[in-house]
Amino acid sequence: AVVSTQSTGEQEEEYPDNSNKKPIEILKEDLLPTVLPCINELLKIIKQDKEYEREKLNSLNWMVEYLYRNNPRFKAQRQEMELLDIPFVQKILAKRPQAPLPLHLRLTKGEAATLIQAGVRGYMARQDAHVQSFREKIKKKQSAAIVIQSAWRGHKIRESITDQDLCDRDVCNLYYGKKSAVEDEGEGDDTETPAQ
DSSP: OEEEEEEOSSSEEEEEOOTTSOHHHHIIIIIHHHHHHHHHHHHHHHHHOGGGGTTTOOHHHHHHHHHHHTOTTTHHHHTTOOGGGSHHHHHHHHHSOOOOOOHHHHSOHHHHHHHHHHHHHHHHHHTSHHHHHHHHHHHHHHHHHHHHHHHHHHHHHHHHOOHHHHHHHHHHHHHHHHHHHHHHHHHHHTSOOOOO
8 A cells, every 4th residue: 555655856766665564575686676776887887997996986876876766666767867866965055065075986906006106216316315404405595585575574664664553652652751750659649647
C-alpha cells in the first residue's frame, strides 16, 4: 500500500508503506537491491582506472549521483543530471557548503610524487654550502635594508613636524605644568599660618 507522496519538480513520487515491515525486510527488499549495484559499479570504475583511487573521485558524491540517475521510476528523465543539478543536493549545499577535498585526495599519484620530489630536491639544495652562504648574504642585505628604511622613515617624520606642532606641544606642557604648579600651591595654602 502506498501511503506517502512527496512533490518534486518532475512529478509526484510515491513511497511504499514500510511501517509493517521489520528492519531486516526493508534492508533485504528495498535497500540492498538498490545500493549493491551502485557499489559494484563504483568498484568496477576504481579497478579499471587506478588513478581514481587518488584523483578527484569522491565516492559518496558519486554514489548519490548514480542512485539519483538510476532511480527506476525516473531513469529516462535523470540520465543527464549532474550532482550539482539534483534539487536536494542544492538545498543541502545552500545550508552547509561542502568543504574542498584535502590535497591528498585531489592529487594523482604522479602529481603527489612530483610534489614530494620537489620538496626533497629543495631541501637537498638548501643544505649545499654555496647555497647557505648565499642565503646568509641575502639575510644580511635584508637586515641592512630594514635599518636604512627605518632611518629614512624617522627622518621623513621629523622633517614633517612643523614649528607650529612644537609650539602646540609646548603650550600643552606649559598649561599642564602651570596647572600642577597651581595645585601644588593650593595644597600649600591649606596649612594654617600661626596667629600673630
